[in-house]
Amino acid sequence: xxxxxxxxxxxxQAIHPTTKSHCPAGAGIISSSSAPEGSHTPxxxxxARAHDPALQQASGAQAAQPAEGYKHLQxxxxxxxxxxxxxxxxxxxxxxxxxxGDGEFAYFKSAADRDLAAKDIIGDHLDDAWSESVQQVMxxxxxxxxxxxxxxxxxxxxxxxxxxxxxxxxxxWGDFDTICNYELQPMQPIQPxxxxxxxxxxxxxx
Numbered sequence: 001x002x003x004x005x006x007x008x009x010x011x012x013q014a015i016h017p018t019t020k021s022h023c024p025a026g027a028g029i030i031s032s033s034s035a036p037e038g039s040h041t042p043x044x045x046x047x048a049r050a051h052d053p054a055l056q057q058a059s060g061a062q063a064a065q066p067a068e069g070y071k072h073l074q075x076x077x078x079x080x081x082x083x084x085x086x087x088x089x090x091x092x093x094x095x096x097x098x099x100x101g102d103g104e105f106a107y108f109k110s111a112a113d114r115d116l117a118a119k120d121i122i123g124d125h126l127d128d129a130w131s132e133s134v135q136q137v138m139x140x141x142x143x144x145x146x147x148x149x150x151x152x153x154x155x156x157x158x159x160x161x162x163x164x165x166x167x168x169x170x171x172x173w174g175d176f177d178t179i180c181n182y183e184l185q186p187m188q189p190i191q192p193x194x195x196x197x198x199x200x201x202x203x204x205x206x
Contacts (some may be wrong), residue, residue, distance in 0.1 A: 083113045089142050091190050100136035101125055107142075114139055144184040151180040 086093040086107045093107035095114040099121045106116040106121075118139050125134035154177045159166055164173045171179070 035051070083117055084109055085117065089145060091188055094142045094187055096140060096142060097121055098136070098138040099124075100133040100138075101131060111141070142187055144186055146182050147184045147185040148180045149185070151178060153178055 042048065064067060071173060087104070089096065089105075089107050094110055095108045095111050097106050097108075097114055097118045098104075099126060101121075108117060118137065122137055125131040125137070152171070154173050155166055155168075159168060160173060161167055165171065166173065173179070
């Protein structure tokens with residue numbers, strides 16, 4: 001039987017890392033087994049002692065820095081930022097993506113959030129091949145919303161005759177509570193909140 005020397009060598013290196021690290025006097029090795037001669041103390045073993053002011057003053061040692069070989073022990077991947085979305089447009093959620101595959105709009109607070117979401121939506125159209133609907137994915141910013149205009153509310157019954165006509169205007173109300181029109185209206189920008197101590201007109205207050 002032939003021994004795989006490459007694998008044996010790799011295993012041997014994994015047991016005793018040879019990356020050098022600086023540790024102040026008195027720092028111990030975090031291990032119940034004795035360290036072989038020539039091995040080096042992992043940086044995480046002395047991280048707590050390295051920030052002891054009294055120890056640094058006595059020994060003149062610098063704070064221990066993680067060696068390159070141990071970076072993976074002390075760093076974590078940044079979490080993916082959470083993207084806030086709404087299924088209804090508003091002045092706050094004015095940036096949109098149209099997902100042709102699901103047939104729905106999604107609305108976002110910023111163009112950056114919208115663009116990140118659009119990448120995922122486009123990617124969802126790829127399986128073994130691209131879906132034809134991917135070419136219908138759209139994104140943009142809302143400038144107008146349809147809103148009520150010329151709104152009138154039902155008057156008190158004392159102003160209506162037996163046939164629900166308003167005796168003053170001749171308007172027929174029937175079972176309606178509101179009469180209005182609908183028109184596109186410009187989306188109003190969100191007004192930033194004034195700093196604490198400053199009122200909306202720029203004056204200061206206690």
